[in-house]
Amino acid sequence: MDTEKYTGILRENGIKVTPQRLEVLRFLDKNRIHPTADDIYRALKKDNPSLSKTTVYNVLDILSKYGLVEVLTISGTESRYDYKSTRHQHFLCTSCGRIVDIHIKGLCMDCMPEKGHKVEEVHGYFKGTCRDCLKGVGG
Amino acid sequence: MDTEKYTGILRENGIKVTPQRLEVLRFLDKNRIHPTADDIYRALKKDNPSLSKTTVYNVLDILSKYGLVEVLTISGTESRYDYKSTRHQHFLCTSCGRIVDIHIKGLCMDCMPEKGHKVEEVHGYFKGTCRDCLKGVGG
DNA sequence: ACCTTATCTGTAATGATTACAATGTAGTAT
DNA sequence: ATACTACATTGTAATCATTACAGATAAGGT
Numbered sequence: 037m038d039t040e041k042y043t044g045i046l047r048e049n050g051i052k053v054t055p056q057r058l059e060v061l062r063f064l065d066k067n068r069i070h071p072t073a074d075d076i077y078r079a080l081k082k083d084n085p086s087l088s089k090t091t092v093y094n095v096l097d098i099l100s101k102y103g104l105v106e107v108l109t110i111s112g113t114e115s116r117y118d119y120k121s122t123r124h125q126h127f128l129c130t131s132c133g134r135i136v137d138i139h140i141k142g143l144c145m146d147c148m149p150e151k152g153h154k155v156e157e158v159h160g161y162f163k164g165t166c167r168d169c170l171k172g173v174g175g
Numbered sequence: 176m177d178t179e180k181y182t183g184i185l186r187e188n189g190i191k192v193t194p195q196r197l198e199v200l201r202f203l204d205k206n207r208i209h210p211t212a213d214d215i216y217r218a219l220k221k222d223n224p225s226l227s228k229t230t231v232y233n234v235l236d237i238l239s240k241y242g243l244v245e246v247l248t249i250s251g252t253e254s255r256y257d258y259k260s261t262r263h264q265h266f267l268c269t270s271c272g273r274i275v276d277i278h279i280k281g282l283c284m285d286c287m288p289e290k291g292h293k294v295e296e297v298h299g300y301f302k303g304t305c306r307d308c309l310k311g312v313g314g
Numbered sequence: 315a316c317c318t319t320a321t322c323t324g325t326a327a328t329g330a331t332t333a334c335a336a337t338g339t340a341g342t343a344t
Numbered sequence: 345a346t347a348c349t350a351c352a353t354t355g356t357a358a359t360c361a362t363t364a365c366a367g368a369t370a371a372g373g374t
Contacts (some may be wrong), residue, residue: 052340054352073330088354093331095352109251110298113362116344127292131178138290151277154309158287159249167291191371193321212361227323232362252331254362 038062049102056080056087060095064105064119070126070135072114101122115155125160131169138162176203188241195219195226199234203244203258209265209274211253249300251272264299270308277301 042061042084044052059080071079077092091142096117099105110128116135118126124137140160181200185192198219203210210218216231234295238244247255249267255274257265263276279299 038366047259052351054340086189086354090332090355091353108249108250112246112248112254116249122186127294129292130295136292138292151274152306152309153268153277153301153303154305155266155301155303156269159298159300161298161300162292162294164292164294166293170291170293191320195322207347225323229324262342286373299321 044100045104049104051098051102053090055084056091057095057099059084059144060092061104061119062098064117068118068119068137070108070118072116074114076117080091093094108159110163125162127162127164127166129166130163131165181299182271184243186241190237190241192282195230196234196238198223198242199231200238200258203238203256207258207276208304209247209257211255213253215256247274250301264301266301266303266305268308269302270304273305275305 037061039058042058042065043053045061046057051057059117060076063076063079069075073089073092073096076096077087077089080092081087096105096107100107104119104120106118107112108118108126110116110126111133124139127136127138128134129136178197181197181204182192184197184200190196199215202215202218206218208214212228212231212235215235216226216228219231220226235246237245237256239246240254243259245257245259246258247265249255249265250272263278266275266277268275
């Protein structure tokens with residue numbers, strides 16, 4: 037189940053390999069749905085009933101510290117997590133609550149170092165109504 | 176104390192005028208520091224000891240619904256509020272925790288309607304180390 | 315001044331996240 | 345293989361922002 041892939045990613049970053057870390061990383065890679073910590077917890081608990089929610093938070097914390105996952109705070113009430121791959125931006129549908137990926141070419145990041153601040157992360161957050169909700173398909 | 180200004184703004188938007196709404200709106204206009212709800216509550220409670228924090232939340236809720244204030248979720252743990260004036264972006268210093276305004280000209284917003292989504296809000300969120308912290312001045 | 319309706323207040327509940335102490339586990343040296 | 349050490353995991357309890365709710369209060373129209 038691709039275990040070598042995720043083992044390699046963790047090792048390359050100097051993160052000790054544990055089954056829980058592998059599972060969280062694999063879940064985020066396979067499910068690009070910007071899940072909450074609780075989403076991840078409930079999904080992984082099916083195959084690992086002894087999993088603790090604290091562990092999920094701990095794992096997400098270390099993965100984000102090493103830049104393997106991105107923490108999204110777009111929705112306000114809870115954090116969402118995203119496997120970090122190619123650069124993309126996020127769009128929150130205020131109707132169905134989903135976050136969808138969008139790709140913007142015009143977003144110029146290199147005009148950044150304004151006023152001497154050192155920019156380490158760039159997030160483009162957009163809100164509105166997604167295509168499906170506009171069509172009346174709903175969430 | 177500029178009461179007419181804020182009374183006018185509320186009236187123009189069809190929002191019933193109350194002392195609490197005037198105070199919150201005035202505070203946000205005069206203090207462009209992206210305060211939390213609790214910051215606002217503590218500041219206004221000095222002159223109005225009977226103020227309730229629920230009222231602060233209610234007022235912020237209605238002001239944001241009418242587009243008079245912007246809700247920032249950049250810092251994750253708590254919402255921050257910003258008087259809505261000229262378009263600008265936000266930069267969170269991960270060292271001192273402050274949010275500072277930045278102005279980006281290259282940020283192309285009109286290349287937006289991608290894949291049929293209807294974009295209603297655009298937020299540019301940037302993280303890094305602010306000028307003061309880089310200089311060792313600290314927060 | 316009265317009435318209706320919306321607002322304000324304070325307390326209690328909720329829900330996400332964090333703190334912490336005890337248990338378990340991986341890797342290493344003996 | 346055994347013991348050691350350090351770190352990870354677990355579960356419970358605490359924290360903190362936010363929301364729900366019910367009673368008191370105030371605003372605008374008659």
